[in-house]
Every structure is written in C-alpha cells, then in structure tokens.
Amino acid sequence: MVEMLEMSYRFEDWDKMLNTAGILYSYAQCIHEERQYHKAKNLPVPTLDTERPLVYYFGFSHLMRGIVCQKQGKYDEAKESIYRYAELGWMEDLGEEGQEIAEEFRVLARANLYIVEILSGKTELLEGYARFLQDNPEELLPGLGTILQAAVQYGLDVDDLLHMFAEQSAGFGEYEDAGNISHYYSYCYHLALYHQRAGRVPEALDWTIQSLMLAHQSSHDGNFKRCLALFETLREEITEEQDRRYHEVLAECLGQVVLKLPELRHAGV
Incomplete structure (x- = not known):
C-alpha cells in the first residue's frame, strides 16, 4: 500500500x-x-x-x-x-x-x-522557511519548488533566495530516484514560469526543455503536455541550441514509439 x-x-x-x-x-x-x-x-x-x-x-x-x-x-x-x-x-x-x-x-x-x-498566502514566512532549509538540506529540493510556486502565484521576487541556494541546487539533476525526479520536475517547471514572468525568456526556455525531458523520463503525460504548452508560448525566441535540445527530446519520444511497434505486431496487433 x-x-x-x-x-x-x-x-x-x-x-x-x-x-x-x-x-x-x-x-x-x-x-x-x-x-x-x-x-x-x-x-x-x-x-x-x-x-x-x-x-x-x-x-x-x-x-x-x-x-x-x-x-x-x-x-x-x-x-x-x-x-x-x-x-x-x-x-x-x-x-x-x-x-x-x-x-x-x-x-x-x-x-x-x-x-x-x-x-x-502567508509569504512573510519565506525568510523563516529559508533558514529552515539551511538547517535541513534534505528538504531543499521540494522546498525551493514551493518557493518558486509561491513566487509565480503571488508575483514575488525570490532572486536572492535562489542565489543563496545556487551551489546546492546545482546538484539537483544528479538525483536518480523517482521521488526526487518528481520534485526536480516541479522545481524546473516553476523556475521556467518564474523566469517567464520576469521576462527572462532564454532562461525560461532552458528550464522548460529541462522539465519537458523530466516529464518524458518519468512517463507523466500530463506534465509533458503542460511543458509543451509552455514551450509554445516561448517558441518565438528560441535559439538554435535550444531548438536542438528540444528536438532531441522529441526524437527520444518517437524512438520509444518505434521500438514498441514490433512488439505490437508480434502480439498480433
């Protein structure tokens, strides 16, 4: 259970x-x-x-x-x-x-x-929460995801908090277990939204592509659709490098579909 x-x-x-x-x-x-x-x-x-x-x-x-x-x-x-x-x-x-x-x-x-x-809505607690995260680093990944979600929801500037934890957050992508990957997706997706709201489109695109990859990795169709929708709102300012990374994710998705086709034929489908 x-x-x-x-x-x-x-x-x-x-x-x-x-x-x-x-x-x-x-x-x-x-x-x-x-x-x-x-x-x-x-x-x-x-x-x-x-x-x-x-x-x-x-x-x-x-x-x-x-x-x-x-x-x-x-x-x-x-x-x-x-x-x-x-x-x-x-x-x-x-x-x-x-x-x-x-x-x-x-x-x-x-x-x-x-x-x-x-x-x-009690955003005045953010400072105390940041101190709590400093004392309890195992809560940092979901914690920063929450801070970003609140920042997007209530129009907050949390750049200083993100800078405070920049060194620790740089290692978030090394997690491999399903629970932390789910938390990392939320962090990336809300970071993309946060940068979009701040008008930092290149950064927003980078984190959108990262969250798209994580949604695909975890086979979460709902998150994948959400990321695609966000990507489309940012597409006009995409760089060549970002476009390459985006199509790599799509190619990986298509590759899995192709790999499944022989299995379906063998099963008589």
Missing part, C-alpha cells in the same frame, strides 16, 4: 491516493486497537510481521492525505493532517526505532506546515 501511494503521488492520481491513505490508516488503527485490547486483558499481544513499525504507517497515511489536500488547495484540511503526524509520541512502546520515525515525521510536519502556510 505504501508503494501504491508513492506511485499515485508520482502520477498525481489524487483520488486514488486519498482512498489508499484512508485504507492504510484504517488498517493501522485496527491493529493498534487489537493490541490495546490484548494489553487491557493481560493477554499476549499479537505480532504482525511488517517492514516498518506501526507508527510509520500511521504517520505515512496522514502525510499522504495532507499532500493531497495541499495539492488540491484545501489548506485547512492539509494542516489538520499535518498536526496529526507532527506528534506521534502518543503511541506506547515505540522503542528506539519508533521514536526515530516519530522524530522524522515531526521534522516533515514542520517543513510541510511551512509549505501549506506559504502557498495559502
């Missing part, structure tokens, strides 16, 4: 994600209640062979629900979910591993609360 939630997140299937998060939470709650019942009756507590402690599944289900609410602009509901995984210490017998997991969710809650507040 965790893998299903991660896949739904990458493909922005919010309905499936919300439904699966609810099921995961209900399972975790049933297991917890059963354990509490056995403890109250002084009976042997049943064990369940799970990959992670039970506290992780409580936290993860609330985290995923909060992300869906954030993506849908339901910021008050998102905060409700954040508060629920911000403090998981109410669970008994966490053990060392469980306490570490609870602490990880506490840090995530702080980061995501910043995100929800900023996206809901």
Whole structure:
C-alpha cells in the first residue's frame, strides 16, 4: 500500500491516493486497537510481521492525505493532517526505532506546515522557511519548488533566495530516484514560469526543455503536455541550441514509439 501511494503521488492520481491513505490508516488503527485490547486483558499481544513499525504507517497515511489536500488547495484540511503526524509520541512502546520515525515525521510536519502556510498566502514566512532549509538540506529540493510556486502565484521576487541556494541546487539533476525526479520536475517547471514572468525568456526556455525531458523520463503525460504548452508560448525566441535540445527530446519520444511497434505486431496487433 505504501508503494501504491508513492506511485499515485508520482502520477498525481489524487483520488486514488486519498482512498489508499484512508485504507492504510484504517488498517493501522485496527491493529493498534487489537493490541490495546490484548494489553487491557493481560493477554499476549499479537505480532504482525511488517517492514516498518506501526507508527510509520500511521504517520505515512496522514502525510499522504495532507499532500493531497495541499495539492488540491484545501489548506485547512492539509494542516489538520499535518498536526496529526507532527506528534506521534502518543503511541506506547515505540522503542528506539519508533521514536526515530516519530522524530522524522515531526521534522516533515514542520517543513510541510511551512509549505501549506506559504502557498495559502502567508509569504512573510519565506525568510523563516529559508533558514529552515539551511538547517535541513534534505528538504531543499521540494522546498525551493514551493518557493518558486509561491513566487509565480503571488508575483514575488525570490532572486536572492535562489542565489543563496545556487551551489546546492546545482546538484539537483544528479538525483536518480523517482521521488526526487518528481520534485526536480516541479522545481524546473516553476523556475521556467518564474523566469517567464520576469521576462527572462532564454532562461525560461532552458528550464522548460529541462522539465519537458523530466516529464518524458518519468512517463507523466500530463506534465509533458503542460511543458509543451509552455514551450509554445516561448517558441518565438528560441535559439538554435535550444531548438536542438528540444528536438532531441522529441526524437527520444518517437524512438520509444518505434521500438514498441514490433512488439505490437508480434502480439498480433
């Protein structure tokens, strides 16, 4: 179910994600209640062979629900979910591993609360959020994506913040795991929009082509269409080098289609 939630997140299937998060939470709650019942009756507590402690599944289900609410602009509901995984210490017998997991969710809650507040219009929190990102570099990639999204949404100038993190952000393209590639796409796409709004068309084209490549790499048709639409609004000022890179991405897409054709014929299609 965790893998299903991660896949739904990458493909922005919010309905499936919300439904699966609810099921995961209900399972975790049933297991917890059963354990509490056995403890109250002084009976042997049943064990369940799970990959992670039970506290992780409580936290993860609330985290995923909060992300869906954030993506849908339901910021008050998102905060409700954040508060629920911000403090998981109410669970008994966490053990060392469980306490570490609870602490990880506490840090995530702080980061995501910043995100929800900023996206809901409290842009005065940007300075504090930048300090948080300096202290928690593992949150920098999604964090800068959020800053750029807010900048585009509310017409902000965040050049100084981008300059502050320029050295660290230069390494974003080295990530290979699906989760970070998804975050990197969001960063590139919103950076392209930010440069477009500022009238920096060459930079906007560069980041549009980069986000187009990432959308293709992750097989996300919706993001790919979004990038193509943005590219068309900028096409008139494209350079030869940018045009070459753009057609390389298209050629790679066409190459995959051609490669699939023999398989379809062999299958009798």
